Amino acid sequence: MTWNFDILPDFIFNGLSLGAIYGTVALALVLIFKATTLINFATGELAMLGAFLVYVLHMEQGLWLWLSMLIAMALSAGLGILIERSLTRPFDPSDHLPVVLITLGLFLILNAVAGDIWNYQVRILSNPFGKFPSWVPSVGGDRFIEVFGSRLKYQSIGIWVTLALALFILGLILNKTKAGLAFRAVSSNVESARLVGVHTGRTLGFGWAIASAFGTLGAVLVAPQLGGVNPNMMATILIYALAGAALGGLDSLGGAVLGGILVGLIQAVLVTWGGVVVFGQLYMSILQLAAAFVIILITLLFRPSGLFGTRRVERV
Amino acid sequence: MVDDVFDEVGLKVENLHASYGAVEVLRGLDFEVPAKNVSVILGANGAGKTTTLRAICNMCNTSGTVTLGDRDISRTGTAEIVRQGMVHVPQGRGTFPELSTMDNLMVGAYTRKDNEIKDDVDRWFEIFPVLGERSSQMAGSLSGGEQQMLAVARALMARPRLLLLDEPSLGLAPLIIEDLFDRFITLNKETGLTMLIVEQNANLALDMADYAYVIESGEIALHGTSDQLKNDPAVQEAYLGA
Secondary structure, three states: OOOOHHHHHHHHHHHHHHHHHHHHHHHHHHHHHHHHOOOOOOHHHHHHHHHHHHHHHHHHOOOOHHHHHHHHHHHHHHHHHHHHHHHHOOOOOOOHHHHHHHHHHHHHHHHHHHHHHHOOOOEOOOOOOOOOOOOOOOOEOOOEEEEOOEEEEHHHHHHHHHHHHHHHHHHHHHHHOHHHHHHHHHHHOHHHHHHOOOOHHHHHHHHHHHHHHHHHHHHHHHHHHHOOEOOOOHHHHHHHHHHHHHHHOOOOHHHHHHHHHHHHHHHHHHHHHHHHHHHOOOOOOOHHHHHHHHHHHHHHHHOOOOOOOOOOOOOO | OOOOOOOOOOEEEEEEEEEEOOEEEEEEEEEEEOOOOEEEEEEOOOOOHHHHHHHHOOOOEEEEEEEEOOEEOOOOOHHHHHHOOEEEEOOOOOOOOOOEHHHHHHHHOOOOOOOOHHHHHHHHHHHOHHHHHOOOOEHHHOOHHHHHHHHHHHHHHOOOOEEEEEOOOOOOOHHHHHHHHHHHHHHHHHHOOEEEEEOOOHHHHHHHOOEEEEEEOOEEEEEEEHHHHHOOHHHHHHOOOO
8 A cells, every 4th residue: 555645635626626516516405405304306407407508508609608607597596496386386395205206207307308409428518717817827837726736726716716605695695685584484494484474485486496506506517527518417416415415414504515525525535545545546436426325324324414414303 | 662553453263164184173163352352262182272273374274264354364375364464373482493583583574564673673672681682592592481482572573463372381481471471461451462362271361361262172162251261160170270
């Protein structure tokens, strides 16, 4: 075994930037889970569809990338509202199975529709953080800066800044707006929310909207790491995000972000860098995916509420 | 206290039925809550008291007619009923544990569009000073009595004309219960707020109420002014422990 510490920062940076994306998608899962105690399995495919919208608007129609992203996020939000209204609201919210099946069905349908329209080839989508903008003074290369002798990519910095900004805006929406207050009330106690006059259906639609927009943001950020967009791009990302959400606590927004980042770190450091240490070379292993399941399993076994989730106490 | 906030309104319930699945819990209730009065519903566990309040707010399967003031609200959704001026403080208080005391009060004013919401918060902080001290604390960390005060204050933030209270004394120490009921009486006397209270503690309830109904197996078994019921031998035996 060779403890190859000089390449470790590379893996940490990589883990932190992938983890931030898992955190973004985990946030989309937790937003809906908090309000409905329901896992929306279609989160990933909705996000994939959002990424394809950016592809169409930016790559095909030639719109400015960031404008395309904003439009795609808004359209995803609208689609989220539509799905909540038409596919989940008619069902009894206390009966989870039908709605979970619906989100699973939606997963398959969205994947098939995207596959039919765009087929399953990977299509290149511009990287919003490919090169440093020209106004940034060069301190290494035009795509990275040197930190601890390793390359910290502009892409990683861009992802972190974007996530931080998105979290800040989410915080403002949830804590400073009336709709945000209503959403927190519905998440805390649906029946009491109704008793103070909150229209719970509309409020859940609002949650679906924010969650879908966040998912789309995550998908656009992860696309360059996957070589581009394709209908299956979010399948494994969703599993890592689920692991992150479970680790952080399914009902904690902050926990989702931290859990996602931790999953990214565990993958990059324990699995990938650990692989280099053990095998002496970069050994791209399927164990990355297995690690996600191990994280879910260990969390559910030893701390079912996750690191930051509310512990359910049954008072008898 | 400001006394022009609440309008007078009465509640009229006719032939109210309610069921959970195949089980019929209410079997045709008729009763009235006169405006500016405090009425109370007494009854044993499982008699249908809580269901009565839930049925009035359309929170379960019901049939029958419920009239608030001059408006039929039998088919009005639960959230919409708040806008009609009736607010329900559910059993077990129903506060939002993950929200701060302040946010609990703010969400209580969700249906309002006026700009006196902050004034009302200050007013309830004055009346329940302990809530003011705990304004940034999460509601889940408050004691049972504080949570009950919060639940009542939150309901009043909607500026209701009629307040439904489901067992406000549940789980509270006797001294706190007395204090709470004193506040209810003051509120009713000073603002004329109409109240319908479900209560197991019959002594306390009859002391404060103008009118009382006794429910047995989903039907009104007895009704009358509080004094009449206090002197009724059957009520004394079953509910007052005489």
